Amino acid sequence: MKAYVFPGQGAQFTGMGKDLYDNYEQARTLFHKANEVLGFDISKIMFEGTAEELKETKVTQPAVFLHSVILARVMGTSFKPDMVAGHSLGELSALTAVGALSFTDGLKLVSERALAMQEACEMQRSTMAAILGLPDDTVENVCKEIEGTVVAANYNCPGQLVISGDVPAVEMACEILNEKGAKRALILPVGGAFHSPLMEPARERLAKAIDATEFEKPMCPIYQNVTTLPVTATDDIITNLIYQLTAPVKWTQSIQEMIKDGATEFIEVGPGRALQGMIKKIDREIEVSQAAV
Structure with missing residues (x-):
């Protein structure tokens, strides 16, 4: 069974999507539509912008979404997923690619999500850190004690495992986890504590936008970050999407669940190859590849 996976923030690069724009009329139409919906020329920033410009929250999330969704559209009938999943932001790309959201509604939600998260970041100094080389329960237990x-x-x-929270707490966790033998405990260059309780203001703002959006039944099950289980009912999709901002991204568990349910090949749709690397570390026997047209 084929599983298609969609990357999140951090996968962006200068020039992303330019090959699609240059070679496919459908892609050009969708990029022009995106510029119109967002109210600024995101395609120009994607194709020619600096790394700094692409890092702006209002740009990054829509850019990654557009690259993934337009690629899936251009693939046409060769895009035939038996199941899908998206890493964080990628969940909205996945939902749009499998028809649960229209292109315009998906893009509007991604833009609102980016702005809501930026607003929440400005309320409190917060950050994230990557912890390498320790068991999950060791990291979880240290976080609980701080x-x-x-x-x-x-x-x-x-x-x-990436941890998230207020700056002093994350710094303290890194210090203790280093003492416990972490290979690395690295503060990440992000603007805030994504997927933590500090995103509650963003969750509330995004919930209003999601509640006002029409969802359809997707063409195949989506394994959502919050539950890791296959979902097709729109009510469940909406609930999980709302709580995703304050809940952890259970990517390892989602991939394991997909493999248990019959996935034999994972195809990454969008910029970068980060998800393929993660999947290989979850199960080195599984086949991974990059979506292409």
Whole structure:
């Protein structure tokens, strides 16, 4: 069975999507539509912008979404997933690619999500850190013992867990985890504590936008970050999407569930190859590849 997976923030690069724009009329139409919906020329930033410009939250999330969704559209009938999943932001790309959201509604939600997260980041100094080389339960237990807010945020693959919270708590966790033998405990260059309780204001703002959006039944099950289980009912999709901002991204568990349910090949749709690397660390026998047209 074929599983298609969609990357999240951090996969962006200068020039992303330019080959699609140059070679496919459908891609050009969708990029022009995106510029119109967002109210600024995102395609120009994607094709020619600097790394700094692409890092702006209002640009990054829509850019990664557009690259993934337009690639899936251009693939046409060769895009035939038996199941899908998306890493964080990638969940909205996946939902749009499998028809649960229209292109315009998906893009509007991604833009609102980016702005809501940026607003929440500005309310409190917060950050994230990658912890490498320790068991998940060791990291979880250290987070529980620390004063302040620090939680496990991204279960990327065995031995790679990202934590998230207020700056002093994350720094303290890194110090203790280094003492416990972490290969690395690295503060990440992000603007805030994504997938933690500090994103509650963003969750509330995004919930209003999601509630006002029409969802359809997807063409195949989506394994959502919050539950890791296959979902097709729109009510469940909506609930999980709303809580995703304050809940951890259970990527390892989602991939394991997909393999248990019959996935034999994982195809990454969008910029970068980060998800393929993570999947290989979850199960080195599984086949991974990059979507192409």
